[in-house]
Amino acid sequence: xxxxxxxxxxxxxxxxxxxxxxxxxxxxxxxxxxxxxxxxxxxxxxxxxxxxxxxxxxxxxxxxxxxxxxxxxxxxxxxxxxxxxxxxxxxxxxxxxxxxxxxxxxxxxxxxxxxxxxxxxxxxxxxxxxxxxxxxxxxxxxxxxxxxxxxxxxxxxxxxxxxxxxxxxxxxxxxxxxxxxxxxxxxxxxxxxxxxxxxxxxxxxxxxxxxxxxxxxxxx
Amino acid sequence: xxxxxxxxxxxxxxxxxxxxxxxxxxxxxxxxxxxxxxxxxxxxxxxxxxxxxxxxxxxxxxxxxxxxxxxxxxxxxxxxxxxxxxxxxxxxxxxxxxxxxxxxxxxxxxxxxxxxxxxxxxxxxxxxxxxxxxxxxxxxxxxxxxxxxxxxxxxxxxxxxxxxxxxxxxxxxxxxxxxxxxxxxxxxxxxxxxxxxxxxxxxxxxxxxxxxxxxxxxxxxxxxxxxxxxxxxxxxxxxxxxxxxxxxxxxxxxxxxxxxxxxxxxxxxxxxxxxxxxxxxxxxxxx
Ligand SMILES: Nc1ncnc2c1ncn2[C@@H]1O[C@H](COP(=O)(O)OP(=O)(O)OP(=O)(O)O)[C@@H](O)[C@H]1O
Ligand SMILES: [Mg+2]
Numbered sequence: 001x002x003x004x005x006x007x008x009x010x011x012x013x014x015x016x017x018x019x020x021x022x023x024x025x026x027x028x029x030x031x032x033x034x035x036x037x038x039x040x041x042x043x044x045x046x047x048x049x050x051x052x053x054x055x056x057x058x059x060x061x062x063x064x065x066x067x068x069x070x071x072x073x074x075x076x077x078x079x080x081x082x083x084x085x086x087x088x089x090x091x092x093x094x095x096x097x098x099x100x101x102x103x104x105x106x107x108x109x110x111x112x113x114x115x116x117x118x119x120x121x122x123x124x125x126x127x128x129x130x131x132x133x134x135x136x137x138x139x140x141x142x143x144x145x146x147x148x149x150x151x152x153x154x155x156x157x158x159x160x161x162x163x164x165x166x167x168x169x170x171x172x173x174x175x176x177x178x179x180x181x182x183x184x185x186x187x188x189x190x191x192x193x194x195x196x197x198x199x200x201x202x203x204x205x206x207x208x209x210x211x212x213x214x215x216x217x218x219x220x
Numbered sequence: 221x222x223x224x225x226x227x228x229x230x231x232x233x234x235x236x237x238x239x240x241x242x243x244x245x246x247x248x249x250x251x252x253x254x255x256x257x258x259x260x261x262x263x264x265x266x267x268x269x270x271x272x273x274x275x276x277x278x279x280x281x282x283x284x285x286x287x288x289x290x291x292x293x294x295x296x297x298x299x300x301x302x303x304x305x306x307x308x309x310x311x312x313x314x315x316x317x318x319x320x321x322x323x324x325x326x327x328x329x330x331x332x333x334x335x336x337x338x339x340x341x342x343x344x345x346x347x348x349x350x351x352x353x354x355x356x357x358x359x360x361x362x363x364x365x366x367x368x369x370x371x372x373x374x375x376x377x378x379x380x381x382x383x384x385x386x387x388x389x390x391x392x393x394x395x396x397x398x399x400x401x402x403x404x405x406x407x408x409x410x411x412x413x414x415x416x417x418x419x420x421x422x423x424x425x426x427x428x429x430x431x432x433x434x435x436x437x438x439x440x441x442x443x444x445x446x447x448x449x450x451x452x453x454x455x456x457x458x459x460x461x462x463x464x465x466x467x468x469x470x471x472x473x474x475x476x477x478x479x480x481x482x483x484x485x486x487x488x489x490x491x492x493x494x495x496x497x498x499x500x501x502x503x504x505x506x507x
Contacts, residue, residue, distance in 0.1 A: 050395050065397075072393040074386040081382050088383065089398045128397060 001026055001136035001168040002047065002064075007056035009042050016042040018192040019056070024136060026061075027166045029159070031179035031200065034189035040172045041069050043189070044138045062135030063089065069140040069172075071121045073128070075114025079105060082113045082124050086131030098127040101157050119150045126154060130161075136168040137161075143175050151175075155182055180204055225351040227472040228465055233357035234426055235464020236364035237263070240419035241441030242456035243371065244412035248299075249450040250388035251401075251408040253310035257318040258298045259441060260434025261328075262416025266291040267424035267433070268328060271337040280340075288417035294324075295413020299406045306402060321434065328431035336433075341425025360422045367418055368457050375453070375507045384408065385507070388451060436480070440464075443487040447494065454507055463487060 002024040009017040045051040083095040099106040143151040161167045173179035180200040188196040248256040273283035302313040341356035375381040387394045448455025467479040
């Protein structure tokens with residue numbers, strides 16, 4: 001669903017991505033982890049077409065949607081308008097199916113998005129991406145600044161959409177432990193390069209690099 | 221008392237022209253971050269075309285609509301020149317609009333000559349609360365009210381209008397969600413052309429128009445628009461109307477030579493008061 005080949009991205013003279021290969025297959029849930037400034041957001045921005053590759057190829061199959069880092073809502077518009085604008089590329093702009101997945105949003109539908117709490121805003125950001133009825137969804141920093149309970153809820157929703165509707169997911173997370181719990185495969189990005197990739201359980205057991213992102217107390 | 225009301229009505233009418241030019245500036249700025257210096261020229265194109273079309277025997281109504289269409293096309297061309305190349309910085313695009321405005325002088329003089337032209341407008345007088353007023357003044361006020369109502373409904377009630385606001389509110393998010401931001405910017409220039417064209421068509425019967433009339437229009441339009449941080453069309457309406465009325469009162473009771481100066485001083489005072497009241501640089505893009 002996502003194919004990235006030898007991708008190089010530069011901001012001016014700085015190289016943010018330096019020959020990255022990555023693949024997400026149909027129905028897969030894949031984690032992308034790495035330290036700050038590794039180039040994770042740059043990768044998904046390239047998938048969205050916001051950033052242009054200097055060389056290499058990126059392609060997505062089916063409908064691609066992206067929950068950007070830091071929520072990035074239309075603050076002056078209502079929650080429902082934010083959701084409906086997520087459906088720009090599809091004909092069905094009825095947000096009911098998203099209210100089904102994220103029922104809290106229905107009660108907030110008339111509120112100005114900019115006036116919501118951080119967690120509520122993140123729910124709107126996820127809902128807005130789901131409005132595009134994506135075949136593949138990239139989520140950039142799902143857990144950033146959110147209470148664990150909300151993160152759990154959102155992750156559960158994503159897993160359900162993945163299992164029940166076959167939506168492929170590329171999950172970018174600082175919290176690698178969480179990402180490894182729900183994803184089958186993972187890529188570890190460092191300074192613009194993939195340093196390790198593989199099945200999550202093996203990575204968690206075997207790789208010192210991956211272990212570094214899982215924090216100290218990981219039981220095998 | 222009668223004189224006062226008469227001044228107010230004529231001030232409202234000319235202020236409507238400023239408001240329309242100002243809202244054209246807002247339409248482009250809120251989506252692109254570009255101050256479109258060709259905005260006054262759109263109005264001049266509207267006014268001069270209306271005069272030419274009427275001179276060619278085209279009926280009232282049709283001539284004016286055609287003139288607005290020409291202004292919209294000029295808006296589209298300006299947008300393509302200013303932002304047609306992807307990734308053009310707003311500051312660069314601003315300079316291009318300035319250049320388009322100057323280039324337009326040459327074209328306008330070549331096509332229409334350099335003598336001011338006027339159009340007949342709606343003839344005759346009528347009485348409002350016992351005060352004799354020009355019927356064209358009332359027409360200008362009525363048409364402007366309808367245009368702003370339509371603009372408000374478009375921006376707040378339609379999907380396309382909300383997408384325009386979304387581009388203004390968060391261009392990055394707009395691109396991420398797949399809204400074609402570049403095309404929306406082009407659309408904003410066309411909208412600006414329409415608003416400018418309507419202004420020109422309405423003002424031409426009030427003030428004879430020549431190729432360089434854009435200067436007064438853009439100065440007043442900008443003063444009106446900057447009240448709302450260049451992002452709020454309804455504030456531009458209030459600002460334009462206020463400016464027109466103050467000018468008419470100054471001309472009526474004081475010295476007509478000072479009308480623009482006084483109006484701009486008033487505007488500056490309002491801006492300073494506004495800035496003191498809301499010191500943050502946060503930009504609102506509500507309508
Ligand atoms: N708009 C930009 N202009 C210039 N450099 C940029 C820009 N965006 C990102 N960078 C640089 O590119 C590199 C990768 O940044 P990116 O945001 O992709 O990292 P990230 O992995 O998402 O980090 P984080 O975990 O902090 O979100 C960094 O060195 C960053 O400074
Ligand atoms: Mg990031």
